Amino acid sequence: MASTLEALERWVDEVAALTRPAKVHWCNGSEDEYRALVEQMLADGTLVELNQATHPGCYLHRSHPSDVARVEHLTLVCHPDQDDTGPNNHWMDPAEAHAKMDALFDGCMEGRTMYVIPYCMGPIDSPLSRCGVEITDSPYVVANMKIMTRMGAAAQARIEREGTFVKGLHSTGELDPERRWIMHFPAERTIKSYGSGYGGNALLGKKCHALRIASNQARDEGWLAEHMLIVGIENPRGETHYIAAAFPSACGKTNLAMLIPPEGYRQDGWKVWTVGDDICWMRPGADGRLYAINPEAGFFGVAPGTSDSSNPNALKSIAHDTIFTNVAVTADNQPWWEGLPGTPVTDWQGRPYDPANGPAAHPNSRFTVSARQCPTWSPKAEDAQGVPISAIVFGGRRPSLLPLVMEARDWTHGVLMGAAMGSETTAAATGAVGVLRRDSMAMKPFAGYHYGDYFAHWLSFDRPGAKLPKIFHVNWFRKGKDGKFLWPGFGDNLRVLEWMIARVEGKARGVETPIGTLPAANELKLDGLKLDAATLAELLAVDRAGWQAELAAIGEYLDGFAPRLPAALRAEQRRVADALEDAAPETAAA
Numbered sequence: 001m002a003s004t005l006e007a008l009e010r011w012v013d014e015v016a017a018l019t020r021p022a023k024v025h026w027c028n029g030s031e032d033e034y035r036a037l038v039e040q041m042l043a044d045g046t047l048v049e050l051n052q053a054t055h056p057g058c059y060l061h062r063s064h065p066s067d068v069a070r071v072e073h074l075t076l077v078c079h080p081d082q083d084d085t086g087p088n089n090h091w092m093d094p095a096e097a098h099a100k101m102d103a104l105f106d107g108c109m110e111g112r113t114m115y116v117i118p119y120c121m122g123p124i125d126s127p128l129s130r131c132g133v134e135i136t137d138s139p140y141v142v143a144n145m146k147i148m149t150r151m152g153a154a155a156q157a158r159i160e161r162e163g164t165f166v167k168g169l170h171s172t173g174e175l176d177p178e179r180r181w182i183m184h185f186p187a188e189r190t191i192k193s194y195g196s197g198y199g200g201n202a203l204l205g206k207k208c209h210a211l212r213i214a215s216n217q218a219r220d221e222g223w224l225a226e227h228m229l230i231v232g233i234e235n236p237r238g239e240t241h242y243i244a245a246a247f248p249s250a251c252g253k254t255n256l257a258m259l260i261p262p263e264g265y266r267q268d269g270w271k272v273w274t275v276g277d278d279i280c281w282m283r284p285g286a287d288g289r290l291y292a293i294n295p296e297a298g299f300f301g302v303a304p305g306t307s308d309s310s311n312p313n314a315l316k317s318i319a320h321d322t323i324f325t326n327v328a329v330t331a332d333n334q335p336w337w338e339g340l341p342g343t344p345v346t347d348w349q350g351r352p353y354d355p356a357n358g359p360a361a362h363p364n365s366r367f368t369v370s371a372r373q374c375p376t377w378s379p380k381a382e383d384a385q386g387v388p389i390s391a392i393v394f395g396g397r398r399p400s401l402l403p404l405v406m407e408a409r410d411w412t413h414g415v416l417m418g419a420a421m422g423s424e425t426t427a428a429a430t431g432a433v434g435v436l437r438r439d440s441m442a443m444k445p446f447a448g449y450h451y452g453d454y455f456a457h458w459l460s461f462d463r464p465g466a467k468l469p470k471i472f473h474v475n476w477f478r479k480g481k482d483g484k485f486l487w488p489g490f491g492d493n494l495r496v497l498e499w500m501i502a503r504v505e506g507k508a509r510g511v512e513t514p515i516g517t518l519p520a521a522n523e524l525k526l527d528g529l530k531l532d533a534a535t536l537a538e539l540l541a542v543d544r545a546g547w548q549a550e551l552a553a554i555g556e557y558l559d560g561f562a563p564r565l566p567a568a569l570r571a572e573q574r575r576v577a578d579a580l581e582d583a584a585p586e587t588a589a590a
C-alpha cells in the first residue's frame with residue numbers, strides 16, 4: 001500500500017526535521033550492512049574486538065557506567081486517561097510528555113546518522129506477529145535489533161502490506177541520567193526513548209513494543225503479551241509439550257528455556273527445545289487451545305552465572321557472532337564473567353580488575369546472540385501458527401514459604417497465583433537488589449495498562465470452548481537455614497516439569513492442599529539427586545500460619561487495584577484464605 005509507505009516516509013521526515021541528523025540510513029537488514037556497522041563501531045571505539053581465534057565475530061560494548069540496566073522510575077506509560085495507566089505504572093499527561101521529549105530530541109542527532117529500522121516481532125509470515133519501526137542514532141542499537149528481531153526489507157514489505165506499525169523514536173542523547181526518559185503512548189502505538197543506550201531502554205522492539213505497547217494491542221485484540229519463556233519438553237515417546245513460564249527479570253527464564261536434562265533423563269530419551277527465553281505472545285486457536293509465538297529472533301541474556309555447568313546451551317550459542325555488553329575480559333582477550341573458569345584482567349568499565357571495585361563483569365552484563373545459534377533451538381519457533389501451550393508456570397525468587405511447585409485448581413486460581421507473585425529484586429533494573437516485591441505475572445515493569453484491567457483480561461480467557469493450559473507456580477529459590485538453596489535447580493528443574501506434564505496428562509494424582517495441588521513425595525523422580533527426605537519435605541511443606549499471613553498480604557495488595565480489581569479475583573483470594581482457616585497447622589504434602 002503506497003499510502004503506508006508515504007505515512008512512514010512522512011514520519012521519518014518529521015523526525016529528521018526535529019532531530020536534524022547529517023544523514024538518514026534506511027536499514028535493509030543485510031549481512032553487509034551489519035558488517036559495515038561493526039567496522040564503524042570498531043573504528044570509533046563503540047565496540048572492542050574480542051579474541052577472534054576463540055570467539056569469531058564477537059565484540060564487547062562498554063556502556064556508560066550510569067547506563068547498565070532498565071530504569072523503572074524513568075519509564076512512563078502515558079495513557080490519555082491517567083486511570084488507564086494504573087498504580088503499577090508511572091504516568092504523565094501525553095501532551096506534556098510529548099513536549100518534554102520533543103524538546104530533548106530537538107537537534108539531538110546533529111552531525112550523526114539517523115537509522116530507520118523496520119522490524120517484525122515474530123515469524124515474518126505469522127498472523128500473530130506485529131511490526132514496528134525504530135528510528136535511532138545508535139549503531140549499537142541497530143546491530144542489536146538486527147540480532148533480536150526480523151529486521152529490514154521483509155519487515156518493511158509486511159508493514160507496507162499491513163498498513164500499521166508501532167512507532168519508536170530513540171536517541172542515546174548525552175547519557176545524562178537527569179535527561180533520560182522511556183515514554184510510551186499506547187493510544188498512539190508510539191514510544192519515545194531518550195538518554196539511554198541500554199538494552200531494555202533502547203532496543204525498542206523488546207520491552208517497549210513487545211510488552212508495554214503489545215499488552216495494549218493484545219487486550220484490544222483478544223490475546224496475551226507476556227514476559228515468558230517458551231520451552232518444548234519431548235518425552236521418550238517423541239511427544240512434545242510446550243510450557244510457557246513467567247519469572248521476573250534475571251530469575252531463570254533463559255536457563256529454563258535452554259535446560260539440559262539430567263543424565264538419567266537423557267538416557268531415557270528426554271529432549272528439550274528452546275522456543276523463546278523472554279517474551280511470549282499467545283492467543284486462542286480454533287481448537288480452543290492457546291498458541292504461542294516468540295516475537296524475538298535472538299537472546300539478550302544475563303551473562304554472569306552462565307557456565308558449562310549451569311547453561312551449556314547458552315555457552316555454546318555465544319561462542320561466535322555475539323555482542324557482549326559490560327562483561328570483563330581475560331589476558332588473552334576472551335569475554336569473562338563471574339561463574340566462568342579463569343581470571344579477568346580488565347573489568348566491565350575497562351579498568352584493571354581489582355576485586356575492591358566489585359564484580360569484574362557487571363551483574364547485569366548481557367550477551368546478544370541470534371536464536372539460531374542455540375543448539376536446542378526448536379524448528380517450531382519459526383512456525384507461523386505458534387506452538388500449543390500445555391502449561392503456564394509462574395515463579396519468583398522466594399527464599400521461604402512458597403513450595404517447590406504447586407498447581408492451581410482452575411484458571412481463576414491460576415490467575416490469582418500469577419497476580420500474587422512476589423520476587424526478590426535483581427540487577428536487571430536500577431535500585432536495591434534482594435528486596436521482596438510483588439511482581440504480578442512478572443509484568444510489574446512491563447504491563448502497559450492498569451493491572452486491574454490486566455487481571456480481568458487474563459480471567460476473560462476462561463470462556464466456553466476454551467481448552468486452557470493448567471497453571472502452576474514454582475520456586476527454585478527456597479533457602480535453608482544456612483542460606484543455601486534447598487533445590488539444585490537448573491537441569492534438575494526438568495524433574496518438576498515432568499510432574500507438571502504428568503498432571504496435564506492425568507497421570508499423577510498429587511496431594512490437594514488449601515494452596516493448590518502439590519506432588520506426593522514419590523511422584524517426583526529424584527534418582528541421582530542428593531536430596532534427603534527432610535529437605536524434600538521442607539520444599540513441599542505448607543506452613544499454615546505463614547500462608548495465612550501471605551494471603552492477607554495478597555488481599556491487601558490486590559485491594560490497591562480497586563475499583564478496577566475483578567471481584568472474581570478478590571473472591572478467589574478469600575476462598576483460599578478460608579480454606580486455610582479450616583486446614584491443619586502443617587500440611588506436609590510429602
Ligand SMILES: Nc1nc2c(ncn2[C@@H]2O[C@H](COP(=O)(O)OP(=O)(O)OP(=O)(O)O)[C@@H](O)[C@H]2O)c(=O)[nH]1
Pocket residue numbers: 247248249250251252253254255256277278300301302304305310428476477485488489490493
Ligand atoms: N538457584 C537457582 N538459580 C537459578 C536457576 N535458574 C537460573 N538461576 C539464576 O538466575 C539468574 C539469571 O537467570 P536468567 O535465566 O538469565 O534470567 P531471565 O529470567 O532470562 O532474565 P531477563 O533476561 O532479565 O528477563 C542467574 O543468577 C542464575 O544463576 C535455578 O534453577 N536455581
Ligand SMILES: O=C([O-])CC(=O)C(=O)O
Pocket residue numbers: 069070198199200201206207248249250278300428429
Ligand atoms: O530488558 C532488558 O533489558 C533485559 C530483560 O530481559 C529484562 O530486564 O527483563
Ligand SMILES: [Mn+2]
Pocket residue numbers: 227248249250278
Ligand atoms: Mn526480561
